Amino acid sequence: MSRWLRVTPVVLLALVVAALVWRLAHPEDTTIRSRLAGKPVPEFALPPALPGKPGLASADLAKGQPRLLNVFASWCVPCIAEAPVLAELKRRGAAIDAIAIRDRPEDVAAFLAAHGDPFGRIGSDDNSRVQLALGSAGVPESFVVDGEGVIRYQHIGPIEPADAPVILAQLERAR
Amino acid sequence: MIAEAGLAALWLAAALSLLQLLLTVGHLRALFDSERFDAARAIRGVAIVQGALTLTAFAMLVIVFVRTDLSVALVAANSHNAKPLIYKIAGAWGNHEGSMLLWVTVLGFAGAVLAMASRRLGQRTLIAALGAQGGLALGFYAFLLLASNPFARLDPAPLEGRGLNPLLQDPGLAFHPPTLYLGYVGLSVAFSLAVGALITGEVDRALGRAMRPWVLGAWVLLTLGITAGSYWAYYELGWGGWWFWDPVENASLMPWLAATALLHSVTVLASRGALRAWTMMLAMIAFSMSMVGTFLVRSGILTSVHSFAVDPSRGTFLLALLGLYVGAAFALFALRTARLKEGPPFELVSRESALVANNLLLTVILGIVFFGTLYPLFVEAATGDKLSVGPPYFNTVAGPIALILAALVAVGPLLSWRREARPLFKQLTVPALFAATALAVSLFATPQIGWLPRLGLVVAAWLAPASLLPLLRRNPWRTPIATWGMAIAHFGVAVAIAGMAVDSAFTREKLAAVRPGETLGVGPWLVRLQGVTPAVGPNWTAIEAELRASRGDGVLVLKPQTRFFTDPPTETNEAAIDTMLRGQLYTVLGKPDGEGRWQLRLWWKPFVTLIWLGGALIALGGLLALAGRAWRGWRKERFA
Numbered sequence: 001m002s003r004w005l006r007v008t009p010v011v012l013l014a015l016v017v018a019a020l021v022w023r024l025a026h027p028e029d030t031t032i033r034s035r036l037a038g039k040p041v042p043e044f045a046l047p048p049a050l051p052g053k054p055g056l057a058s059a060d061l062a063k064g065q066p067r068l069l070n071v072f073a074s075w076c077v078p079c080i081a082e083a084p085v086l087a088e089l090k091r092r093g094a095a096i097d098a099i100a101i102r103d104r105p106e107d108v109a110a111f112l113a114a115h116g117d118p119f120g121r122i123g124s125d126d127n128s129r130v131q132l133a134l135g136s137a138g139v140p141e142s143f144v145v146d147g148e149g150v151i152r153y154q155h156i157g158p159i160e161p162a163d164a165p166v167i168l169a170q171l172e173r174a175r
Numbered sequence: 176m177i178a179e180a181g182l183a184a185l186w187l188a189a190a191l192s193l194l195q196l197l198l199t200v201g202h203l204r205a206l207f208d209s210e211r212f213d214a215a216r217a218i219r220g221v222a223i224v225q226g227a228l229t230l231t232a233f234a235m236l237v238i239v240f241v242r243t244d245l246s247v248a249l250v251a252a253n254s255h256n257a258k259p260l261i262y263k264i265a266g267a268w269g270n271h272e273g274s275m276l277l278w279v280t281v282l283g284f285a286g287a288v289l290a291m292a293s294r295r296l297g298q299r300t301l302i303a304a305l306g307a308q309g310g311l312a313l314g315f316y317a318f319l320l321l322a323s324n325p326f327a328r329l330d331p332a333p334l335e336g337r338g339l340n341p342l343l344q345d346p347g348l349a350f351h352p353p354t355l356y357l358g359y360v361g362l363s364v365a366f367s368l369a370v371g372a373l374i375t376g377e378v379d380r381a382l383g384r385a386m387r388p389w390v391l392g393a394w395v396l397l398t399l400g401i402t403a404g405s406y407w408a409y410y411e412l413g414w415g416g417w418w419f420w421d422p423v424e425n426a427s428l429m430p431w432l433a434a435t436a437l438l439h440s441v442t443v444l445a446s447r448g449a450l451r452a453w454t455m456m457l458a459m460i461a462f463s464m465s466m467v468g469t470f471l472v473r474s475g476i477l478t479s480v481h482s483f484a485v486d487p488s489r490g491t492f493l494l495a496l497l498g499l500y501v502g503a504a505f506a507l508f509a510l511r512t513a514r515l516k517e518g519p520p521f522e523l524v525s526r527e528s529a530l531v532a533n534n535l536l537l538t539v540i541l542g543i544v545f546f547g548t549l550y551p552l553f554v555e556a557a558t559g560d561k562l563s564v565g566p567p568y569f570n571t572v573a574g575p576i577a578l579i580l581a582a583l584v585a586v587g588p589l590l591s592w593r594r595e596a597r598p599l600f601k602q603l604t605v606p607a608l609f610a611a612t613a614l615a616v617s618l619f620a621t622p623q624i625g626w627l628p629r630l631g632l633v634v635a636a637w638l639a640p641a642s643l644l645p646l647l648r649r650n651p652w653r654t655p656i657a658t659w660g661m662a663i664a665h666f667g668v669a670v671a672i673a674g675m676a677v678d679s680a681f682t683r684e685k686l687a688a689v690r691p692g693e694t695l696g697v698g699p700w701l702v703r704l705q706g707v708t709p710a711v712g713p714n715w716t717a718i719e720a721e722l723r724a725s726r727g728d729g730v731l732v733l734k735p736q737t738r739f740f741t742d743p744p745t746e747t748n749e750a751a752i753d754t755m756l757r758g759q760l761y762t763v764l765g766k767p768d769g770e771g772r773w774q775l776r777l778w779w780k781p782f783v784t785l786i787w788l789g790g791a792l793i794a795l796g797g798l799l800a801l802a803g804r805a806w807r808g809w810r811k812e813r814f815a
Contacts, residue, residue, distance in 0.1 A: 006509040020494055
């Protein structure tokens with residue numbers, strides 16, 4: 001066996017280890033860049049999701065203050081996990097509105113009674129049309145919308161406690 | 176106290192592994208006075224005690240999990256009082272620290288067995304191998320004790336644990352990881368033996384014979400682990416697929432490919448004394464792939480459906496161990512192989528050549544899988560572009576090579592060692608007829624299927640009868656058990672390929688939203704949604720659909736569920752699968768649409784179970800070969 005052949009494994013190993021070291025030093029960026037970031041919220045006007053609470057229209061999201069728009073449903077289990085974090089965000093001053101997806105008024109009322117109600121307005125999106133227009137593929141998802149009604153940030157999946165500072169920072173930046 | 180006892184056992188084992196390494200260095204450099212101190216005996220004793228200590232530590236971890244001792248951080252994070260007992264036990268290795276402890280336990284235990292069992296090997300090589308095993312273990316003890324202590328306490332203890340990921344609460348989990356780990360780490364002995372033999376220069380048939388049972392045993396366990404893991408993903412994830420080319424799946428496939436090649440080349444070394452340097456290289460690669468697999472899984476650096484907790488510092492530690500051990504082994508190989516003697520020569524048409532072809536093809540497939548798994552990483556490191564490599568690459572690149580390999584499997588066992596003088600065509604007439612029939616029938620009856628599944632059907636029809644030819648015209652009672660094992664394993668390859676080909680060619684899928692009372696058709700089946708009702712289990716609630724399936728003769732009832740676990744809050748799909756001889760009907764209940772309709776996902780998968788049946792046959796063949804060789808060795812010793 002020639003000398004070159006004998007040292008090939010060592011050289012290949014060095015290359016692979018170098019690539020792996022590079023990856024460890026530059027962890028993969030898994031944030032999903034929303035295509036809607038920087039674009040205005042699509043036009044919509046949704047009826048109230050339950051009696052006693054106003055519905056939601058795109059105009060409500062362009063009133064000068066940044067708001068968090070939460071897309072949820074009473075039948076969605078991860079939304080339950082997210083509820084305490086939303087309550088905490090509200091306590092820290094975030095203004096939160098919501099869209100309930102394919103839901104019934106009595107179910108939404110029961111959900112809010114059980115898991116807390118941090119929402120200012122809740123629109124009811126019966127057929128997911130607004131959800132799709134927002135580019136949201138599932139529940140829960142959340143959008144940071146600035147005072148002009150422009151989407152600044154999209155969070156896919158439940159907001160975990162570790163995500164709360166990111167959301168607050170995004171709300172601050174949208175100010 | 177139990178956790179502390181486990182931790183103390185681990186520290187002691189670590190100290191002993193260091194002692195084992197130092198004693199070996201002293202022994203090989205002849206630093207000890209052999210009249211007054213029998214270092215070889217001491218090293219064996221240390222290896223055995225070390226193995227016993229790791230087993231003790233692991234038993235302690237299982238005990239704190241069974242008792243749900245929430246003052247142990249690991250238990251609090253991964254277990255829950257309300258969990259069924261079997262998942263409390265399985266929870267001990269269903270997490271990073273516990274699984275690494277299991278890894279190290281197997282490593283220590285394998286070292287102890289090596290110290291006790293290998294009498295056929297030269298003393299110096301055995302001692303050098305035990306020293307290498309001690310060195311390997313030392314690094315992984317350090318990793319456990321410094322970066323992943325499974326016995327760390329929580330003060331104050333929480334009132335309740337956080338539970339185990341519900342996807343893992345399945346009988347499959349109780350056996351899949353330990354089986355794979357036994358296989359992964361069983362290869363460490365082949366690695367240590369190769370390192371030991373390169374140090375002493377004694378790469379010979381005795382080494383091959385000592386290495387073979389370890390490789391065979393590890394390979395059987397890897398085969399079982401991969402087969403079970405594939406079935407687990409198939410029914411638990413509810414995606415209807417049995418292999419996704421996910422990085423973590425590839426991490427288990429790569430050691431298997433290397434071990435399969437090694438299994439065949441070590442046979443050449445043991446029987447003929449040939450392929451010396453190559454077998455040593457493969458032994459090193461096989462365990463290196465185990466370490467690469469462990470690193471990929473445990474560092475979480477590749478995007479995978481298997482989301483494990485990501486911790487860069489642990490990744491760095493494991494990568495350092497990997498670089499150190501594999502680098503040292505490869506360097507040793509580069510320095511020492513020039514001194515190895517060539518084995519006896521063989522001609523182009525001979526069993527040795529067939530096994531070399533087997534090794535080359537398996538190594539190419541290994542290279543394809545390895546490159547495909549890490550390619551996104553290389554590209555991003557070099558150009559900054561992000562991409563992913565999926566099934567189209569793996570199937571179209573590795574698939575044909577695997578089929579060429581399977582076609583050659585029919586021929587190899589018929590050849591003689593050194594040179595083959597007889598013509599082979601006559602023996603292979605029947606397999607050729609089978610293959611031609613399969614091709615003709617598939618072209619005539621199902622012209623629309625893809626070329627790869629069609630080729631798979633043809634190769635399976637060729638290999639299935641050919642794999643049994645080595646048993647032909649022999650007295651079945653006098654045929655060595657190992658030969659039976661080989662024939663059964665090769666037949667299993669044909670069975671698995673047939674299952675894969677039929678599944679990819681003839682699976683029918685249907686996804687629709689239906690109201691109770693409505694009927695869907697999939698393949699030959701009519702499936703009616705009878706109703707949706709709630710159901711309750713020990714630590715979950717669920718909604719359950721009742722489906723009635725019929726294809727004209729009687730009715731099958733299937734009950735797929737969507738389960739909700741509260742600790743931690745998670746939703747899982749429990750597919751309902753009906754297995755019959757002709758195939759599987761696979762049903763998944765999806766989301767309601769809020770207007771009384773439910774998503775249903777149905778698959779009709781003809782003969783899909785052949786995939787796992789083939790895997791089980793391959794493992795059974797390996798087991799028979801192992802048992803046959805052990806039986807022969809025992810009889811030889813007894814009557815010698």
